[in-house]
Amino acid sequence: MKIALLGYGKMGKEIEKIALERGHEIVLKKTEENDFNGLENADVAIDFSIPTAATENISTCFNYNIPVVSGTTGWLEQYDEMVVLCNEKNGAFLYGSNFSVGVNLFFELNAYLAKLMANIKEYNVSMEEIHHTQKLDAPSGTAISLADGIIAATDYTNWTLENPSENQIHIDAKRIEDVPGTHSVFYKSAVDEIEIKHTAFSRQGFALGAVVAAEWIKGKKGIFSMKDVLNLG
Incomplete structure (x- = not known):
């Protein structure tokens, strides 16, 4: 080809x-x-x-x-x-x-977890993404896709890099040298936290x-x- x-x-x-x-x-x-x-x-x-x-x-x-x-x-x-x-x-x-095949499976896991958590109001969702310092956009497209997967299944309506208002998902976008890509989704309540995470080791x-x-x-x-x-x- x-x-x-x-x-x-x-x-x-x-x-x-x-x-x-x-x-x-x-x-x-x-x-x-x-x-x-x-x-x-x-x-x-x-x-x-x-x-x-x-x-x-x-x-x-x-x-x-x-x-x-x-x-x-x-x-x-x-x-x-x-x-x-x-x-x-x-x-x-x-x-x-x-x-990445792994990330696309992670997308499916994220969407499934969002459906499970949709009616459990004790938990607030947030996200973190870490990439190399040469990455031009923030948040990453992967983080936006993850946020969209959550929004599609829940009452959340948007994401933000700033302090979130009600129904906004906060994304913490970090830039660290030589990090290919790490994405985490957190569901936090007063008593515990659920986390799913994907870490890329290389491009x-x-x-x-x-x-x-x-x-x-x-x-x-x-x-x-x-x-x-x-x-x-």
Whole structure:
């Protein structure tokens, strides 16, 4: 399979390594210094760029009729626009806030726990996420996905990085050198606390998941997520 890498930072390089190990070919390494030359040769594109470049990368793939897998976070205000454009172009689009298999299982655990806790009002929920100091957005896309999973099942209506008001989930976003990603969800009462936690040891799990998603989406049309790739629906 021929892959275009849209974004060639640390994640892009890790994706390249795993893609080559799995027998794929890299036909474009898109950075701020070059253009989309070579994209037309790709079977699929993987976007791990920066928030300001994501929509251009994704929409260009639709215009070239190339399926795109995106793991860039911090741009989701334009997500619905990209969905509309994908459908207009009869394209294929898979966005994931996190491509790790473990994290996607953690999403399911988080949603199930939220349903269990929905009517138990003695507990207040909060979250913590820790990432490396180079991460541009806060909170992480993974943390937002976790918060959305809780909101969908409970009376909580929003999340905040500040002091929470009623029905807001507080997210404590920390940036510490060389931390790939740690996410915790806490349910605390006056007498005890329930915690679920996912800790990533390296970027390898994220990169492998992105390549697996690219292999899965080739030849498909529509809007997808990692739930489709992992058959978690």
